[in-house]
Amino acid sequence: MHFSRQFFSHRLIWLALLVSLGIGLLFARTIWTMREDSWDYASRTNANLASTLERSIGGTLRSLDESLKGVVAGLERPEVMALPANIRNGVLFDNSLQVPGSGSVLVVDDRGDVVLDSSTLKPRQANFADRDYFLVFAKGSHQGLHVGRPVPSRLTGLYILPVTRAYHRADGSFAGVVVGAIRLSYFDGLFGSLDLGTGSRVDLYRTDGLLISRFPPHQADVNTSIAGTAALARLQADAVGIDAVDAAGADGTRQLQAWEHVGAYPLIVNVAQSSDTVLAKWHRSAWVLGVFSVLLMAGCVGLAMLFVRELLRRQAVSAELRLAERDRQTILDNLPSLVSYWDADLNNRFANSAYDTWFGVPAEQLRGRHCRELLGPSLYAMCEPFLRSALRGERQLFECTMVDKAGVLRHAIVSYVPDVDGHVVRGVFSQTTDITDRKRMEEQLFEEKERIRLTLQSIGDAVICTDAQGSITYLNPVAERLTGWQAFDAAGSQVDAVVCLHDPATGMPMPSPLRQAIQGVVQEVSVRGVVHHRTSGQRFDVQETASPITDRHGAVTGAVAVLRDVTEAVAMQARMAHLAQYDALTDLPNRLLLQDRAQLAIAHARRDGRSLAVMYIDLDGFKGVNDRLGHDMGDRLLVQFAQRLKGAVRESDTVCRQGGDEFVVLLPGLEDLEGACSVARKILATAATPFDLAGEPLSIGLSGGIAVFPAHGNTFEELTQHADAAMYTAKRSGRLQFMLYAGPGAEPRVIKQLLPEPG
Structure with missing residues (x-):
């Protein structure tokens, strides 16, 4: 018990610890949500960057490819090739070849020698028979546009990405290739415009895993391949994707990668941003919120300890007072009535716990409040005359009704006893006793009696009740019509005089079923006979059922008989027998x-x-x-x-x-x-x-x-x-x-x- 009191005396400390724990959990939840938001924002941003790069690179490739298609179409038309050199070059190499980042377009014959040059009428001399793009077209193993390996240009020395298409003679045989080029510096400039932070990069891969360009630029990485790696499988699996990858950077840090395939071309652009860069702002916010949360948690615990110390001091001061009041309140709370005391101004001095049950106001909260606040305007207006009479020294006893806090209607008997000191009334003792059950039983008894009366008045059968001696106690209206007796006239008469059954065949009187029920011959008797109207002599065929009425001890106190008029049914039965x-x-x-x-x-x-x-x-x-x-x-x-x-x-x-x-x-x-x-x-x-x-x-x-x-x-x-x-x-x-x-x-x-x- 001592441990229990000590535990509950420090319950505020436990509450403070719980609040502090809640603050810590809320902080953790907030930090985690902020981290997820930062990561989601970076994911969307990187996906947008990958999409933007895809559109830019795809647009460049489409423009260059359209130009190459135009050159191929012109080369395969004899009338174009028959034009003078300056006009021919103007037709083949129009302004559409001015694609950002692209170099000259060369036409190479089937031996690999340059035969046409977009930059000059006299083509520069070079042979490209050893290039991968020339070999695949010469062997006939590729159709359409070919994106080659990054190589240094044999004409300028700059690193370029060759983009080629083959052209053919009239008989369909291989005639050579048209070579276009995109300078790798174009990709460096495009990727360099992005600020992804330290440890981040942008990659451009060919779909077979060959690295074409990377920023920040690492010349040694160009033409390296990631073929056969899980990284390439991930890039090839989806045309558009985003994923977090471990040990993807040069320093082994975690990176957020977003990639997208470049249109219908065999290229993949990949944006990889370092997780440290993604979460840099989150780390700073987490530190600030963490320090603030620790201070808040410490403050909660400290304030709780100060409050507990003050509370313990107050408990020690009021312990004796509570002990003295406990005995009195225990007696009052165990009384089956509402007990209270009201001073001369009708302010409450004390009340037992029953007031909480009735009015929803604990005794402690009721003390000092005016009677009007407890009862409400309407109930106070009803009780006020009795209270004023009690304050004049007159005892009061009356009944009233009220609605308790649960909305239940209660009936009560109220007693006001004046507290008289000499000739001065100092207050009023009030006692209110609940008589709802008694009232409810009275109402139910009345309702049941009225319901039975209305039921017996409304049913279509005759009902006759007698006492244990066979004297009539009740006739319903149907019984009055059937027998010709009025209820008041039949009251007290013997049942044999009021209801006499006759045999339908012989007309002789039959034994009374109701008498048999009273005598206990059978529990329920049912017979058919004829009843004659008292005054008119009209004949009624009836089915009479009689049952005894017993008290809770089983003693017969009377009987009830129900007579059903079956005259029409009997006539109908005879008619049906005749029709048969x-x-x-x-x-x-x-x-x-x-x-x-x-x-x-x-x-x-x-x-x-x-x-x-x-x-x-x-x-x-x-x-x-x-x-x-x-x-x-x-x-x-x-x-x-x-x-x-x-x-x-x-x-x-x-x-x-x-x-x-x-x-x-x-x-x-x-x-x-x-x-x-x-x-x-x-x-x-x-x-x-x-x-x-x-x-x-x-x-x-x-x-x-x-x-x-x-x-x-x-x-x-x-x-x-x-x-x-x-x-x-x-x-x-x-x-x-x-x-x-x-x-x-x-x-x-x-x-x-x-x-x-x-x-």
């Missing part, structure tokens, strides 16, 4: 119901030894009615015909619409064939009367076929097939008649011929 077995247009039984009844009728006929008949009926000309009058009129005709069919048969018979204008009649329980024939004649008679279609009378015929059990088949499927075949025979035979199936291969017989009507 009856035709939607004519309300006649459909095929499914007909098959069920036919199977039952065949079983009874087989048991009783009786017979039954199946009739197939089709309206004649029904398609024409649809086409002429429309499908609506066709539907009316089908409905009217269905009603006439039902009137022509017995109650026990079944009339079915097979589809379209086809109908099937099932005649069970027949004694003999006469019963079926009698019904057939009645059906024919019903069709004889015109039908009324929207005031328009319409006569329509029908054709029918009959099959009898068991004579014509033992199953309903066989009977329908035979009756259908007989019906189609009736249609083909003239219609407006019934025919009886006569067996396989036999022609069906007409009913009236088989059994004529009596009389």
Whole structure:
């Protein structure tokens, strides 16, 4: 603990050391950035110098090359060579040969002798058959412009760079070379105009590594080669480049090199600047900044030590005071309330740490500040009357709301107790207790109760609540509508009197699901029954679900029942069941119901030894009615015909619409064939009367076929097939008649011929 106190008492020294270290790091970072900037600036400058030299040398070579091309073109034209010597030389060697740094242009024949001289009409005598440029052209191993090795001129003795092109005879054979020259002194003057500093140089290489010129000039270096070295590989790798190279200078110092290939010519210009020259200014700046940083770091540490010494002295003086205040503040800080004391002018004398939590103001910063500064204008305006009353010696207790430093709304109960000395009030003790949780619970309880009330008011089901004795405690509006009881009228009544379920089939009362839930028979009961309105007697089909209400100990305190009105659903279910077995247009039984009844009728006929008949009926000309009058009129005709069919048969018979204008009649329980024939004649008679279609009378015929059990088949499927075949025979035979199936291969017989009507 002693070590910890000693460490933290000297924390400013550690901070000063960290600041000093930061200054040192910042200095190092700054120096390094300055060095990088100096190096980048030199790189850009050297690249620009290399580019400038490339353009100057390239321009000179291009001008000289164009002149050489002109001389070659003139030499290969016989009409030019036939001109007088003075005119010929004027045409061949025009003013374009006045290229900076260039010498005379010589025309050498295929033996190496000078035959034409740009500087005089009488050519100077010399032979160049041993020169490298002459040899490569004579052997035919080179085309275009050739840049030779630097050599001393045989005419002037000056070092030159020969630039040559070959010319040819009319048959394409080698005729000689045209020799131009650039004095090496031209490159010395060009490179010497650059001030690159000590240890720097400018090189002009041929692309095969041959050194052509160097500045500062070293005559012994001319015609030396760097072929096969890493330096040449670096220069050949990129047309334009820049790099830092170690041990590149004569003294072995590091150099910054920037090079660029001279256009399309086999030359490379290289600018190499000494790193000492590049970084000379940086070295001076680094020394100045370094000395300043060391002084600044030492000053930080010294000031920190002086400050720590003064701080330790103050800590020693206030140690006893802090010890005395600690016990009091510890007690206040551990109270679950805001505790403070305000003098007669409402300036703070002390406060516990809870004020920091609520207002974001530590107790030390609050001391001496006016109450208005802490509470703010609006809250102070609310509390001021109570404070003034407390300063008059009256105890105050009230509730208020405020927003803490985190933006959270807090509810509090505030107590102001006057500090009375005799008859003088010296100040006010204030205690503020947070009751936010209690208020929140009250609000949540109210909101939950209101939400439940609105939910029960808004849902579409009836909700009924009872106590543990089965007495009604609540009805929602839907339950009032369903039962006919008002909530205030039903309150306290037994649930059996308000909601009594009846069996939908028998109408007898059913056990109350809500009573069963209260008695704990099941946790959740769901039944379907009928409820009758209290006053109107209106009948409602309902689905009732009841559940018990228990407290946290599991004891039943009541029950809640939910009644869902399913009257429409029940009606819809009955309607759907009816539509499943009856035709939607004519309300006649459909095929499914007909098959069920036919199977039952065949079983009874087989048991009783009786017979039954199946009739197939089709309206004649029904398609024409649809086409002429429309499908609506066709539907009316089908409905009217269905009603006439039902009137022509017995109650026990079944009339079915097979589809379209086809109908099937099932005649069970027949004694003999006469019963079926009698019904057939009645059906024919019903069709004889015109039908009324929207005031328009319409006569329509029908054709029918009959099959009898068991004579014509033992199953309903066989009977329908035979009756259908007989019906189609009736249609083909003239219609407006019934025919009886006569067996396989036999022609069906007409009913009236088989059994004529009596009389």
